[in-house]
Amino acid sequence: MFSLSKNGGYGWVCVLCVFFVNACTWGLNSAYGIYLTHYLNQGLHPSATSYHYAFIGGLSISTSMLVGPIVAFLFRHGWTTQHIMFLGILFQVASLIGASFAVHSLGGLFVSQGVLFGIGLGLLYTSSIGTISQWFSSKRSIANGLAAAGSGVGGIAFSIGINAAIEQISLAWSFRVTAICVCAVNILVTLLIRDRNASIHPTHNSFDIDLLRRIPNLGFVLAWGFFSLLGYVMILFSLADYARSIGLTTGQASIVASMLSLGMMFGRPLVGYMSDVFGRINISFLMTLFSGVTVFCLWMPGHLGGYPLCIVFAIINGAVSGTFWTTISPVATEIVGLKELPSALSVVWLSTVIPTTFSEAIGLALRRPELLGTGGAGEVYLFPQIFSGAMYIAATVVMGMLRWRMVRRKQRGEEEEGELGEKGNEGSSWEWVRV
Numbered sequence: 001m002f003s004l005s006k007n008g009g010y011g012w013v014c015v016l017c018v019f020f021v022n023a024c025t026w027g028l029n030s031a032y033g034i035y036l037t038h039y040l041n042q043g044l045h046p047s048a049t050s051y052h053y054a055f056i057g058g059l060s061i062s063t064s065m066l067v068g069p070i071v072a073f074l075f076r077h078g079w080t081t082q083h084i085m086f087l088g089i090l091f092q093v094a095s096l097i098g099a100s101f102a103v104h105s106l107g108g109l110f111v112s113q114g115v116l117f118g119i120g121l122g123l124l125y126t127s128s129i130g131t132i133s134q135w136f137s138s139k140r141s142i143a144n145g146l147a148a149a150g151s152g153v154g155g156i157a158f159s160i161g162i163n164a165a166i167e168q169i170s171l172a173w174s175f176r177v178t179a180i181c182v183c184a185v186n187i188l189v190t191l192l193i194r195d196r197n198a199s200i201h202p203t204h205n206s207f208d209i210d211l212l213r214r215i216p217n218l219g220f221v222l223a224w225g226f227f228s229l230l231g232y233v234m235i236l237f238s239l240a241d242y243a244r245s246i247g248l249t250t251g252q253a254s255i256v257a258s259m260l261s262l263g264m265m266f267g268r269p270l271v272g273y274m275s276d277v278f279g280r281i282n283i284s285f286l287m288t289l290f291s292g293v294t295v296f297c298l299w300m301p302g303h304l305g306g307y308p309l310c311i312v313f314a315i316i317n318g319a320v321s322g323t324f325w326t327t328i329s330p331v332a333t334e335i336v337g338l339k340e341l342p343s344a345l346s347v348v349w350l351s352t353v354i355p356t357t358f359s360e361a362i363g364l365a366l367r368r369p370e371l372l373g374t375g376g377a378g379e380v381y382l383f384p385q386i387f388s389g390a391m392y393i394a395a396t397v398v399m400g401m402l403r404w405r406m407v408r409r410k411q412r413g414e415e416e417e418g419e420l421g422e423k424g425n426e427g428s429s430w431e432w433v434r435v
Contacts, residue, residue: 007135007136007137007138007139009135010135010194011132011134011135011136011143012143013192013193013194014131014132014135014193014194014195015132015143015146015147016189016192017128017189017190017192017193018128018129018131018132018147018150018189018193019146019147019149019150019153020150020185020186020188020189021085021124021125021128021150021186021189022125022147022148022149022150022151022154023150023151023153023154023157023185024092024124024154024181024182024185024186025064025092025120025121025124025125025151025154026121026125026150026151026154026155026325027150027151027152027153027154027155027156027157027158027261028154028158028178028182029057029060029061029117029121030151030154030155030158030159030236030257030260030261031155031158031159031162031257032056032057032060032113032237033159033236033237033238033239033240033241033257034158034159034162034163034166034240034254034257035057035113035162036053036054036057036237036240036241037240037241037244037250037253037254038166038171039053040053040241041244041250044103044104044171045104045106047106048106050364050367050369051361051364051365052106052110054237054360054361054363054364055110055114055357055360055361056109056110056113056114057114057233057237057360058233058356058357058358058359058360058361059110059114059115059118059357060113060114060115060117060118060121061118061121061233061352061356061357062118062352062353062354062356062357063114063115063117063118063119063121063122064118064119064121064122064125064126065122065349065350065352065353065356066118066122066349066350066353067118067119067121067122067123067126067349068122068126068345068346068348068349068350069207069346069349069350070122070123071084071122071123071126071127071346072342072343072346074127075127075197075342080195081127081128081131081193081194081195081197082190082191082193084123084127085123085124085127085128085186085190085193086187086190087123088119088120088121088122088123088124088127088186089120089124089183089186089187089190090120091116091117091119091120091123092116092117092120092121092124092179092182092183092186093120093179093182093183094112094116094120095112095113095115095116095117095119095120096112096117096175096176096178096179096182097175097176097179098111098112098116099112099113099117099175100172100173100174100175100176100179101172103171103172103175122349124186126345126346126349128193129147129329129345130195130202130329130341130342130345131193131194131195131196132144132147132329133329133330133333133338133341134195134196134197134199134200134338135196138276139276140276140329140330140333141271141272141273141275141276141280141283141326141327141330142269142272142273142275142276143272144272144326144327144329144330145268145269145270145271145272145273145275145326145327146268146269146272148264148268148269148272148322148325148326149264149265149266149268149269151261151264151268151322151325152261152262152263152264152265152266152267152268152318153261153265154261155257155258155260155261155264155265156258156261156262156265158178159254159257159258159261160254160255160258161177161178162174162178163250163251163254165177165178167250200338200339201339202338202339202340202341202342202343207346207347207350208343208344208346208347209347211336211340211343211344211347212347215335215336215340215344217335217402217405217406218332218335218336218344218347220398220399220401220402220405221328221331221332221335221348221402222347222348222351223395223398224284224288224324224395224398224399224402225324225328225348225351225352225355225395226351226352226354226355226395227355227391227392227394227395227398228288228291228323228324228391228392228395229324229352229355229356229359230355230359230362230387230388230391231291231292231295231321231359231387231388231389231390231391231392231395232291232321232322232324232359233355233356233359233360234359234360234362234363234384234387234388234391235260235295235299235317235321235388236260237359237360237363238360238363238364238367238381238384239256239257239260239310239314240253240254240256240257241253242302242310242380242381243256243257243307243310245369245380245381246302246303246306246310246378246380247306248306248307248310252307255311256307256310256311256314257314259310259311259314259315259318260314260315260317260318261318262314262315262318263314263315263316263317263318263319263320264318264319264322266319267318267319267320268319268322268325268326270319271283271287271319271320271323271326271327272326272327272330275326275327275330278434279433279434279435280327280330280331280334280435281331281334281399281402281403281406281435282403282434282435283323283327284323284324284327284331284399285396285399285400285402285403287320287323288320288323288324288392288395288396288399289392289393289396290320291317291320291321291323291392292389292390292391292392292393292395292396294313294316294317294320294321295317295385295388295389295392296385296389298312298313298316298317299313299317299385299388299389300382300385300386300389302378303378303379304378321392328345328348329341329345332344332345332348334406334435362384362387363381363384363387363388364384366383366384366387367380367381367383367384368380368382368383403435406435407433407435410433410435411433
């Protein structure tokens, strides 16, 4: 009989493993903003537009999400977590080495830095992320938050390291050095990680869309992720170029981007801890709202405060803007249960393909580069900022609707058990209830 009575045990080793997986996948991916700034300012590909470079970054994320159903298929046909992760390492290293030989080929970058890297990222991340929830019950969110902090640590290391490598060695060798680093780390954690699939016997359905009919609340989770990621990816990939657009140096822009990762490193464990204490849906709702507030109150006036305000925004927003990645597994578990979690996450990953593919392209389309070098340079990113903030507010509304439904369901359940008595009919669905 499967039991979570230990609420951890070897699970903490798995948390550390997923921490480093996140560092070497999402952390590295967040450093694409450094590459994007380099591509936009160096003119390596005369025929390329900003949209081409935006789609390279978008492809890396959306392809990784498309891999989710494939991972479920491999699990269903006898592959283990380690087998899938080793396959991911192969694709990731091939993508980075391939990109190092394709720096002057736009098509080569699409294939290597976009598609192949996305496949490697997806195989590593989606095969490992579910293992943490299998080892924890009451500490599930803090465990996932600690693991998610790895993307912040990796983002800092790779943003600073890649920028230095590009300036001091070359663009091509920045890819090769990165490949060596992530290969070594990922091999080690793949050997250490352990799942509990043999005890839980989870379902691994690749396209179980019927879950939406059986569990309608899952649709709210999908919509929350859709809107959140439209805002999140735009900030993630645009912040470094935004910093350059308001007159900061390349070095300062890379530090601003790394401060976003610093916020992730400290913020994601804190968000995980708070969601365990105050409720996973409650905290997801509040942190999504706070993300939108930081965009409107800190990023939009960023050109007025210059470098210091950009640093402040990056740290604070980085702490909360990626709440989706921190709480998606615990929130999905609340909605569908542990047994259905892999199938539900497979559907979730599919729903994120469109926003992650097109978010940065939308941002660059809304950007007004003609204002560069003029008195209105601070408004180059005004429309992307408004769009990003609006997407977080939309995500907040969706999560608020889910919270309302979950509170109502909890109140009805308590009333049926006679725990509320007559007062059960008097409570508001918006009163503070832990969900």
